[in-house]
Amino acid sequence: MARNSLVFLKRFIQPAGAVLAYCLATSLPYAAHAQDVGAQPPAPPAPAIPKPISGSLNLSMGSGQIVRLPHPVASIFAADPNVVEVRPASPTSLFMFGKGVGQTNVIATDGSGNTVAQYNVVVGPSSFASNRLAGQSKLSAPNSSVHAESEPGGMVVRGTVETPEQANQVMGQAKLISPSGTIANDLTVKEPIQVELKVRIAYMSRSVTRQLGIDWGSVGTSAFKLGKFALAGATGTAPASISGTVPGQLGVVFPGGTFEGIIDALASDNLAHIVAEPTLTTLSGTQANFLVGGQFPVPVAQSASTSTGGSVVTVQFENYGVQLSFTPTVFSDGRISLQVSPKLSQISTANSFVSTVGNSSLVIPALTVQGASTTVILGSGQGMAIAGLLQDSTNQTDNAVPGLGEVPVLGALFRGDSFQREQQELVITVTPYLVDPVSNTGLLASPDDGWTPPNDLQRILLLRNSGGPYKNAAMPGDAGFVVQ
Known part of the structure; x- marks a missing residue:
């Protein structure tokens, strides 16, 4: 029994010793490695992130500037490339170029995505034109102060x-x-001058002007010519005046500025139709506008609506009638540089536009426009005329005897057709005047100032047209002749 126990113990100790020896053999290298690791120095700290710089930069459109950076950058971002364009000049510098007026941001980052610099860039208009005008104005206006923005x-x-x-x-x-x-x-004149412009717009029969031989080209000269000699002949140049007897030619020379009387005379005989006679007063260098007529609506299609998905139609009003705009400039010697733009427009259905919307149609009328634009230099009281704007009208009238005019073949004997063509000429006369304000308001009076209607007794028995007392006309001075 004892012998068997010793044998069992011997068999158990031998494997346990082998396992213990294996564990010791494998644990010694790990212990040595642990001692080596504990002996190494600590790892260096991570590099610090540089603090980004920020600032503002003002540029003019068309100019540029170089910006220095504290650290190299890898990427550059511009919020609005249409305002500023950024290009790298070197790893630590940027070139910024102003492209358009506005404000934007520029950000530069390094390779790790950290912000190196951030700028608020404002691009303004180019100051070249304003600086150039400031220098040129000193030559044309030496005693004036002019600046441009x-x-x-x-x-x-x-x-x-x-x-x-x-x-x-x-x-x-x-x-x-x-x-x-x-x-x-926005200039201010130390001594502003006012200009009054009298304009007359009239339609005249083209046949009447040819028969009378009116020369509108002579308006504004020393004399206004009316007659056959004012027209150019077939074989030569018309004479400037008549001396003696010239066969086949007759004419009258009026003093300058009396051509408006010719228009009044033609208008009294229904040979001319005066459309408008505006009178405008404005300062020198300031535009004045005049309109006699009206406005008519014109539908205008706008962009599609986001809510309904269809197009939006708005109404825009167009002017028609007699329109006049003029800009006078008075020179130092009293001459007037006049820029005149008269226009006469009428509503016409001849070239109207028809728009179909669903089951309904919309008719938009057209305009017949006649106008001119010119710049002339005149003296105070001198006139100019713009002519040659023609308008043709054709009328055809059919006359027939009722019943008989519809009979075949023989009905032509009882019918009559008339064809009439009329050509009218638009004449625009312009006369500028230098005017001063009136200090005495009593001099400004209309013909009906102080007029009162008469009662029945004054009107029937006394045949009076006014109920108030008559004013006796007083002569400003002694009657007589003025000898020059």
Whole structure:
């Protein structure tokens, strides 16, 4: 029994010793490695992220600037590329170029995505035109103070000049320096001059003007010519005046400025139709407008609506009638540079536009427009005429005896057709005047000032047209002749 126990113990100790020896053999390398790891120095700390810089930058359109950066960058972002264009000049510098007026942001980052710099960029209009005009205005207006301010849509000219002629010269220089943009005139003239413009627009029969031999080209000269000699002959040039006896020619020479009397004479005999006689007064260098007529609605299709999905139709009103716009500029010697743009328009159904909407149709009328635009230089009281705008009208009338005119073949004996063609000429006369304000308001009176209607007794028995007392006309001076 004891022998068997010893054998069992011997068999158990031998395998346990082998397992223990294996564990010790495998654990010694790991212990040595642990001692080596504990002996290594600690890892270095992570590099610090640089603090980004920020700032503002003002540029002019068409100019650029180089910006220095504290660290190299890898990427550049511009919020609005239409305002500013950014290009890398070096790893630590950027070139910013102003492309359009506006405001945007520019951000630069490094390779890790960290922000290195951030700028708020403002691009303004180019100051080249305003600086150029400031230098040129010193030559045309030496005793004036003129300065210009650049705006996104153009330029504003401000300051004070001595005469309207200087203001006209400064604005002409501004249009040459900045031809594409809008130029706002905010100049002040120390001595403003007012100009009154009398315009007469009339229709005259073309056949009557040919028969009378009216020469509208002589208007504005020293004499206004009326007659056969005012027209050019078939074989030569018409004579300027008649001396002695000239076979086959007859004419009358009126002093300058009396051509309006010819229009009044023709209008009294229904040979001319005066459409409008506007009188406008404005300052030198300021535009004045005149309209006698009306407005008619015109539907205009707009962009599609997001809510309904269909197009939106709005109404736009168009002017028709007699329109006049003029801009006078008074020179230092009293001459007037006049830019006149008269226009006469009428509603016509001849070229009307028909638009079909669903089951209904919409008729949009057209306009027949006659007008002109010109610039002349006149003296105060001198006149000019614009003619040559013709209008043709054709009338055809059919007359017949009732019943008999419808009989075949023989009905032609009882019918009559008349064909009439009429050609009218639009004549526009313009006369400018230099005017001053009236300090005595009593001089300004209309013919019916102080007039009262008469009662029955005054009207029937006394045959009076006014109920108030008659005013005795007083001569401003002694009657007589003026000898020059």
